[in-house]
Amino acid sequence: MFVDRTLFVTVNVNQDVDVTVVGAGPVGLVLAAELALCGATVQVLERRAEPDESMKAGAINVPTAEALDRRGLLPAAERVQREMLERVGSFARQADDQPPGGGRGARESRFTGHFAGIVLDADLVDWSDPELAAHTAAAGARMVPQRELEKLLADHVARLDIPVHRGVEVTALEDTGDGVLVGTTAGTVRTGWLVGCDGGRSTVRRLAGFDFPGTDPELTGLLAVVDIAAPHKLVNGWAWSPRGAYRYGPQPGRVVTVEADGAPADRSAPVTLEEVQTTLRRVSGTDVTLTALRGTATRWSDNARQAATYWSGRVLLAGDAAHVHSPFSGQGLNLGIGDAMNLGWKLGAVVAGWAPEGLLDTYDAERRPLGAWVLDWTRAQTGVMRGDAKSAALRRIVADLLSTREGATYAVKKISGVTQRIDLPGDHPLVGRFVPDLWLRDGSRLVDHGHGGGFLLLDRTPDGAFARLAAAWDGRVSSVTDDHATPTGVLVRPDGVVAWACDTTDIAAATDLEAALYRWAGAPTVP
Structure with missing residues (x-):
C-alpha cells in the first residue's frame, strides 16, 4: 500500500x-x-x-478515428469536435488547415493539415480518390485534441x-x-x-x-496558448523568416514557434511566458507582446x-x-x-x-x-523547415509540388493515414488495409457490429457458407450476414486490419478463409 x-x-x-x-x-x-x-x-x-x-496534438487521423468508431466511441468523439468548433468559432473556420464545419458530411472530410508548414489546399485535393472516399464515416471525429x-x-x-x-x-x-x-x-x-x-x-x-x-535534433519548438496585446502583428497561419518559423492559430492565442538552434538546453524545464515571447519575437521579426500564458506550454524537438x-x-x-x-x-x-x-x-x-x-x-x-x-x-x-537559404529554396519547390492536384492529394492521403497497409498473405486489394466503410442492407456498417472487440466476418454468400465455417471459432469471431454484393466476404482483425477478403463464393475462397482463421484466430474453439 x-x-x-x-x-x-x-x-x-x-x-x-x-x-x-x-x-x-x-x-x-x-x-x-x-x-x-x-x-x-x-x-x-x-x-x-x-x-x-x-497542449499537445490538436487532431487525430483516420485510423485513430476509426479505432474509436470500432469501439462505439464515435458519437463521443464527434461531440468533442462539435464543441471544439464552437469554441474556436470563426477563427477556426478562417484557418487554413482545419475542417470548415461541424457534424457529419462531405465538407468535414476535407481535413487537410500541412507538410512542414505548407498548408494543403482542400480545393486542390481529389476527394473522389478511392482511398479517401472509402473512409468518410468517421470524418466528423478528426478534430479531437489530445x-x-x-x-x-x-x-x-x-x-x-x-x-x-x-x-x-x-x-x-x-x-x-x-x-x-x-x-x-x-x-x-x-x-x-x-x-x-x-x-x-x-x-x-x-x-x-x-x-x-x-538522429539528433536540429530544431527546437514551442507550443503555447497565450494572451496577446496586439495579435494583428502576427500572420494567421504559418510564416517563415531566416530565424525560423511560427504558426498563429487556428484558435485565438495559439502559437507555435520553430528555431533551427539544435536541441533544447533543458527540455524538462517549465516553459515560461518570457521564453515564448522572446522566441516569438525572434522568429516573427515583430515586437509582439504577450501578457499571459494559458495552461501548460510544451517544448519539443525533431529528435528522431x-x-x-x-x-x-x-x-x-x-x-x-x-x-x-x-x-x-x-x-x-x-x-x-x-x-x-x-x-x-x-x-x-x-x-x-x-x-x-x-x-x-x-x-x-x-x-x-x-x-x-x-x-x-x-x-x-x-x-x-530550417531558416537557411538551401531549405528556403527546397521549401519553394515542395510548395510548388503541393500546389498541384496530384501533390495535394498525395500528401493528404499520407497525412490522413488512409494509405497505411500491412504486408499480409492474400491477393485481394483490401487485405492488409484498414477496413473501409462497408455499409449493410439494414443501414448499419460492418464495424457497428464489433464494439466489444474480436474478429468480424462479413458473409455475403447466398447460403451463409462463410459464417458456418467461422462458427468453429465461436467467441472469437462474430459473423454478420448481408445481401450478395462484392466483396462477398471480409475478415477483419480486432485492430481493424483486413486479414482476408474475396469477391467469389467458391471452395477456394472458403479454403483461404479457413487458413486466415487459423493464422490469426488460432485453433477452433469448437472441435
Whole structure:
C-alpha cells in the first residue's frame, strides 16, 4: 500500500495481474482497454498524480478515428469536435488547415493539415480518390485534441473497470522468464507482462535495456496558448523568416514557434511566458507582446529515434516509448494509438492461451515499418523547415509540388493515414488495409457490429457458407450476414486490419478463409 501525500489518498496497486501498462496517456489507455476486452486482468501505472494538461496534438487521423468508431466511441468523439468548433468559432473556420464545419458530411472530410508548414489546399485535393472516399464515416471525429481524447478514453477505461493508479513511478524491473517483477514507489508488482507506454523518455525502455538509435535534433519548438496585446502583428497561419518559423492559430492565442538552434538546453524545464515571447519575437521579426500564458506550454524537438525492437522477453514498448520524432503533420499520437490497437488483441490472445504460434512476433514486424516511415516523413519536414537559404529554396519547390492536384492529394492521403497497409498473405486489394466503410442492407456498417472487440466476418454468400465455417471459432469471431454484393466476404482483425477478403463464393475462397482463421484466430474453439 502506498500513500500519495500529494492527493492524500491511498493507492492500492494490484500485486499480481496479467499485464501492467506503464503510462496513462492515450496509448496506455487504449492498450489497457483492448487487453480487458480480451479478458486479461490489467492495471495502469502513471507517475503523474493528475492527467497531463499540457497542449499537445490538436487532431487525430483516420485510423485513430476509426479505432474509436470500432469501439462505439464515435458519437463521443464527434461531440468533442462539435464543441471544439464552437469554441474556436470563426477563427477556426478562417484557418487554413482545419475542417470548415461541424457534424457529419462531405465538407468535414476535407481535413487537410500541412507538410512542414505548407498548408494543403482542400480545393486542390481529389476527394473522389478511392482511398479517401472509402473512409468518410468517421470524418466528423478528426478534430479531437489530445487532452479531450485522453478524457474520452479515461471514461472508456473506467467503464471497463480497469484500475489506473496515479502517482506511482516505476523504479526497477526484472524479467523472470515467466513474468516481470516491477519495483515501484507503491511496492513491488508481479505481472505476467509489462508494457511501456510511458513516453519518449521511457523509464521502462531504459530499465529493460532497449537500444534507441536515431538522429539528433536540429530544431527546437514551442507550443503555447497565450494572451496577446496586439495579435494583428502576427500572420494567421504559418510564416517563415531566416530565424525560423511560427504558426498563429487556428484558435485565438495559439502559437507555435520553430528555431533551427539544435536541441533544447533543458527540455524538462517549465516553459515560461518570457521564453515564448522572446522566441516569438525572434522568429516573427515583430515586437509582439504577450501578457499571459494559458495552461501548460510544451517544448519539443525533431529528435528522431526508434527502439531496436519493440519486444524483449516479457517487456514490450508502444507509442513514444518505442519511437520519437517531431510533431510535424501530427503523426505521433496516431502512430502510438495504432501500436496499442495492434498489440492489444495479440497480447490478449497470448494471455488467453489461444494465440497461434508467432502471433506476438507480428507486432514488431507490422508496426516497425510504419514507425520508420513516420520518422522519415518528419525528418523530411525538418529539411524544409530550417531558416537557411538551401531549405528556403527546397521549401519553394515542395510548395510548388503541393500546389498541384496530384501533390495535394498525395500528401493528404499520407497525412490522413488512409494509405497505411500491412504486408499480409492474400491477393485481394483490401487485405492488409484498414477496413473501409462497408455499409449493410439494414443501414448499419460492418464495424457497428464489433464494439466489444474480436474478429468480424462479413458473409455475403447466398447460403451463409462463410459464417458456418467461422462458427468453429465461436467467441472469437462474430459473423454478420448481408445481401450478395462484392466483396462477398471480409475478415477483419480486432485492430481493424483486413486479414482476408474475396469477391467469389467458391471452395477456394472458403479454403483461404479457413487458413486466415487459423493464422490469426488460432485453433477452433469448437472441435
